[in-house]
Amino acid sequence: MTLKLAFTGSGWINKVHANSAKKTGVELTAIVNHKPESMAKFAEEYGIPRQYETVSALLKAGGVDALVVSTPNYLHAEQTIAALEAGVHVMVEKPMAMNAAESEKMVAASEKSGALLMVAHCWRFDTEAIWLREQIAAGRIGKIIRTKGCGVHTLWGPSGWFAQKKFAGGGAMADMGVHALDTVRFLLGDPQPVSVYAKIGTYYGDYDVDDTGIVIVNWDNGASSYFESGWWQPHADQPNAGTQFYGQNGFASLFPTRVGTFNAQHDGLELDEGGFAPRYQHQSPREMYDEQLKYFIACIETGKKPTPGGLEGWANMKVVDAAYESSKTGKVVEIE
Numbered sequence: 001m002t003l004k005l006a007f008t009g010s011g012w013i014n015k016v017h018a019n020s021a022k023k024t025g026v027e028l029t030a031i032v033n034h035k036p037e038s039m040a041k042f043a044e045e046y047g048i049p050r051q052y053e054t055v056s057a058l059l060k061a062g063g064v065d066a067l068v069v070s071t072p073n074y075l076h077a078e079q080t081i082a083a084l085e086a087g088v089h090v091m092v093e094k095p096m097a098m099n100a101a102e103s104e105k106m107v108a109a110s111e112k113s114g115a116l117l118m119v120a121h122c123w124r125f126d127t128e129a130i131w132l133r134e135q136i137a138a139g140r141i142g143k144i145i146r147t148k149g150c151g152v153h154t155l156w157g158p159s160g161w162f163a164q165k166k167f168a169g170g171g172a173m174a175d176m177g178v179h180a181l182d183t184v185r186f187l188l189g190d191p192q193p194v195s196v197y198a199k200i201g202t203y204y205g206d207y208d209v210d211d212t213g214i215v216i217v218n219w220d221n222g223a224s225s226y227f228e229s230g231w232w233q234p235h236a237d238q239p240n241a242g243t244q245f246y247g248q249n250g251f252a253s254l255f256p257t258r259v260g261t262f263n264a265q266h267d268g269l270e271l272d273e274g275g276f277a278p279r280y281q282h283q284s285p286r287e288m289y290d291e292q293l294k295y296f297i298a299c300i301e302t303g304k305k306p307t308p309g310g311l312e313g314w315a316n317m318k319v320v321d322a323a324y325e326s327s328k329t330g331k332v333v334e335i336e
Contacts, residue, residue: 009070010042020293077102096313098169107310119313141247149227151180157231171209177229191219196322204232
């Protein structure tokens, strides 16, 4: 029986997901959007027969197995929970929710209903990120002491709901910083956050959200991570999701992707670039979105709990909340 997939939201990222879905053999069944013209255009482009103004109307009509939620952040929890409670599997875009409290409710809804919950942290499906995680897990650079990551747009920033706190919850930290955050967690093997210190502010635009941030996270595996978030920045040391790892036996980085281990004399590094060409600019290869959607479908078909699931997304939102609190108070925030 062909799996029936629906979408809520008709913006750029859901077009990416719809393109990926067409490659999996699932049935693109329905689209939800409160803007009729945008919804009709999306439905026509992807051959989707059913259109609904609300998720509740979609769920009432039935005939849907899974839902991709790619709406403004303030709708993520509401729409996801409604679908999960109806037994519909959900892949929700990042950030998972407006805050950790909403994330917790989403996790609870999934656990109670048995419907699967996946969070679309896309860099976990990038070929280079997967390769580098394997190298780190194999201990090639030894125990990780510290990392440095980047979630920054240079000379550019979003507008619309992204730059409105009531719809997005936060600015560059929630939009871009979460990429840097989840990427480092993935590459480190998903440690849990212990404490956070951050300085976050608004310096480049006229909006009520942040466009600049630096965050330091201490993990329960003993490593510490520094990462930057930003819109409209004049410069970035790395492309989005680029991460550097400093280990006791060497160095590794994602974008450009390589592993360097100390030589016998301990005065230089022996490099392994994994056969990857350098990636110096902000790039989001469509292949990783294809793999992400394919993985979501496979989890549904096999009953496997997806990773990144609700727990991974929830842990990230705890860090995001703590970062905003730390910036506001000027103090380190401990995370239970």
